[in-house]
Every structure is written in C-alpha cells, then in structure tokens.
Amino acid sequence: MAEMVTLTIDGREINAPAGTTILEAATDANIYIPHLCSNEELAPYGACRLCMVEITQGERARLVASCIFEVADGLEVETNTERVLNVRKLVIELLLARNNKHPALRKIADELGVKETRFPVEQKGCILCGQCVRTCREVVGVSAIGFSGRGITRKVATPFMEFPPDCIACGSCVYVCPVQFIPMKEENGVRTIKGFDYPMQKCSKCGRYFAPKKQLEYFSKITNLPLEHFETCVGCR
Amino acid sequence: MKARIKKIIDKYHSNKGFLVPILLDVQREYNYLNREALNLVSAFLEVPISQLYELGTFYKAFSLEPRGRHEMKLCTGTACHVRRVPLMKDNIERVLQIQAGETTPDLEFTFETVNCLGACALGPILVVDGEYHGNISISKTNKILKKLGKKVKIDEEN
Ligand code: FES
Ligand code: FES
Numbered sequence: 001m002a003e004m005v006t007l008t009i010d011g012r013e014i015n016a017p018a019g020t021t022i023l024e025a026a027t028d029a030n031i032y033i034p035h036l037c038s039n040e041e042l043a044p045y046g047a048c049r050l051c052m053v054e055i056t057q058g059e060r061a062r063l064v065a066s067c068i069f070e071v072a073d074g075l076e077v078e079t080n081t082e083r084v085l086n087v088r089k090l091v092i093e094l095l096l097a098r099n100n101k102h103p104a105l106r107k108i109a110d111e112l113g114v115k116e117t118r119f120p121v122e123q124k125g126c127i128l129c130g131q132c133v134r135t136c137r138e139v140v141g142v143s144a145i146g147f148s149g150r151g152i153t154r155k156v157a158t159p160f161m162e163f164p165p166d167c168i169a170c171g172s173c174v175y176v177c178p179v180q181f182i183p184m185k186e187e188n189g190v191r192t193i194k195g196f197d198y199p200m201q202k203c204s205k206c207g208r209y210f211a212p213k214k215q216l217e218y219f220s221k222i223t224n225l226p227l228e229h230f231e232t233c234v235g236c237r
Numbered sequence: 238m239k240a241r242i243k244k245i246i247d248k249y250h251s252n253k254g255f256l257v258p259i260l261l262d263v264q265r266e267y268n269y270l271n272r273e274a275l276n277l278v279s280a281f282l283e284v285p286i287s288q289l290y291e292l293g294t295f296y297k298a299f300s301l302e303p304r305g306r307h308e309m310k311l312c313t314g315t316a317c318h319v320r321r322v323p324l325m326k327d328n329i330e331r332v333l334q335i336q337a338g339e340t341t342p343d344l345e346f347t348f349e350t351v352n353c354l355g356a357c358a359l360g361p362i363l364v365v366d367g368e369y370h371g372n373i374s375i376s377k378t379n380k381i382l383k384k385l386g387k388k389v390k391i392d393e394e395n
C-alpha cells in the first residue's frame with residue numbers, strides 16, 4: 001500500500017495515495033475537473049492547461065495544472081474559484097482558435113459559458129495535446145510520429161513529413177485523438193492513415209483482411225514467434 | 238559516412254542523453270543534418286528517427302537543409318525594424334534571389350532574419366559569418382555582398 005495523504009478539494013477532505021495527481025484524486029472523489037491532454041495510460045504531461053486549479057500551501061495560493069501536480073498532506077485545492085474559471089475560459093478560447101468546431105471542445109466551452117473565442121480562428125484541427133505522439137511512444141513503443149518545429153509552427157509530424165518508416169499502422173493515434181484529427185479508413189485490403197497506405201493481411205483460414213501486415217511483423221519481432229503464427233485472425237485460431 | 242558517424246557517437250560513449258551535442262557534431266561534419274546521417278545515428282543509438290527529426294526541427298541551431306558557405310543574419314527586432322530593416326531585407330532578398338530563411342541554389346549564401354541580437358544601439362545589424370556589422374544601410378549590405386563575391390548590379394548599389 002502506498003502511503004496515504006490527506007488533502008481538501010473544494011472543502012472536502014480526501015485521502016489519496018501519495019504520488020497521485022490532483023486530477024486523479026479529484027476524479028476518484030467524483031469531483032469533475034475538465035481536462036483534454038491527460039490520459040491515465042500515459043505519463044503526466046500538462047499540455048492543454050485546461051485542468052488548472054488553485055492550490056494553497058501555507059500562505060500562498062497559486063494556479064497549477066492538476067494533471068501534473070501531485071497531492072500532498074494539507075494541500076488545499078479549489079477547482080472552481082473565479083481565478084480558476086478565468087484561466088480555463090482563456091484556455092478554451094485559445095483551443096477554440098485552433099479548432100472551433102469539434103463537439104468535445106464546444107461542450108467544454110459551453111460548460112464554461114464561452115460562446116466564441118476572442119482570437120482569430122485558424123482552424124488547425126489539432127490542439128497539440130500530444131496524446132497521439134505519446135501513445136505511439138509510451139504505449140505502442142515504436143515512436144513513429146513526433147512533433148516538429150516549435151512555438152506557432154509546432155505540429156504533429158512524421159519524420160521529414162514523409163511516410164513514417166517505423167509506423168505499424170496500429171491506429172492507436174487515431175483512436176486516442178480527442179478531436180478526431182487523424183483520419184483512418186480501410187478499403188480493399190489497405191488501411192489508410194492520414195494519407196499513408198498500409199497493406200492488410202488476409203487471414204490464412206477465413207480470408208478476411210484483419211490486421212495491417214506491418215503490425216503483425218512487429219508482433220512477430222517483439223514476441224520472437226514466427227510470422228505465420230500471426231497470419232490467422234483471432235476468430236480462426 | 239558510417240565510420241565518421243560511429244566516431245562521433247563513440248566520443249559520447251553511445252549515450253542517448255547526448256543527442257543534442259551528437260547532432261551538433263554531425264552537423265558540423267556535414268554542414269547540415271542530412272538524412273543518411275540521421276538514419277545512421279538513429280540506428281546506432283536505437284533512437285527512433287521521429288525523435289531526431291523532432292530535435293532537428295526544434296532547435297534553431299540545427300538545419301535539415303544544406304547551409305550556404307556564408308551565413309547572413311539580419312536583425313528584424315523592434316529597434317532595427319524602425320531603422321528601415323525591412324527595406325534592407327527586401328534588397329538582400331532581391332540580390333540573392335531567395336527569401337529570408339532560404340539558401341541560394343549554389344550553396345553560397347544562407348540568409349535569415351533574427352529577432353533582436355541584444356545590440357540595439359548598433360542597429361540596424363547584419364551578422365555575416367559571425368561578424369557583426371552595425372549601422373548598416375542598403376549600400377553597405379551591397380558592399381558586403383560584393384566582397385563575398387556576389388555580383389551586385391550598379392543600379393542596386395544605393
Ligand atoms: S489535462 Fe492537465 S494540462 Fe491538459
Ligand atoms: S532590435 Fe536589432 S539588435 Fe535589438
């Protein structure tokens with residue numbers, strides 16, 4: 001058992017294992033803090049700044065991102081003060097400036113009473129939460145995609161903006177994206193992710209296309225089992 | 238190339254923590270971060286190419302395109318801007334026939350703009366191959382270009 005600490009969130013006393021983040025502790029206690037880039041399968045990151053809360057430790061009150069700030073004994077957290085709501089509004093407005101269409105973002109904006117953004121809308125689509133990049137790196141383990149540039153030119157990119165050699169076409173990036181920015185389709189034995197084509201494998205028994213060839217090759221490589229082993233779909237095994 | 242890259246990596250004991258210095262060395266060796274070199278670094282260190290690309294595009298010090306033999310950096314910071322740097326920028330772009338941020342096809346010149354060199358009193362400033370030229374004008378930039386072997390037409394000289 002991890003050591004427990006006691007903190008208060010919105011006046012409620014809460015026990016949480018040391019080392020958890022404020023966001024996790026709040027979620028476990030059924031206290032809602034809006035968030036976009038945090039994902040329990042991934043290491044804390046703190047990119048979107050939507051999950052800002054106000055904390056008081058001793059004399060000082062300050063704003064922190066709850067998804068990266070760890071709980072501590074005697075910590076006082078407020079999730080709904082005016083200061084907090086003000087930054088959150090600003091943050092969602094900035095996010096809307098990159099994508100003012102997606103329902104998930106609109107919903108959060110509505111909750112915060114934000115109708116439109118003050119900033120010129122660039123409609124980039126991607127909000128740079130980095131979940132795709134981090135999933136590819138931390139969960140899938142191939143790190144086929146990354147970021148490029150920085151500041152206003154930062155974007156999610158394949159190496160040299162070309163076909164990503166390490167991609168196994170698993171589609172995890174597509175799945176994890178909160179704003180469905182990465183398109184994927186499957187047609188005639190080819191999976192297409194963001195314009196890149198990957199041939200699919202036909203099941204050796206039923207003949208159905210069931211998985212990208214590159215993904216099966218990757219399985220075979222990491223498990224040290226022969227490729228043929230993976231050329232049958234789960235249903236036929 | 239393989240041996241040269243290997244040598245650089247060995248210098249850092251194949252330590253992935255030294256990616257930036259390794260890439261800087263590679264760049265010094267080849268004048269820019271070329272593909273083949275990056276692929277070799279990726280293979281030797283077992284670092285995904287996406288991460289090298291990320292670094293290469295993140296830091297201003299790296300270039301994924303070949304660099305010119307001469308590097309010109311024109312300050313477009315506020316103090317320099319109000320001293321008519323935009324006109325000089327247009328002029329240099331016209332003479333070199335490239336846009337700021339590009340390299341001439343003959344690989345002689347790379348021309349870039351920077352934001353405030355912290356020497357505003359000397360502005361407008363043009364840095365050529367690491368040497369600071371303060372208080373420049375269009376005719377001064379033309380003289381510099383000429384000295385570096387660029388033919389500047391007479392009618393552009395003032
Ligand atoms: S959820 Fe905390 S910064 Fe994005
Ligand atoms: S603005 Fe050019 S040096 Fe400061």
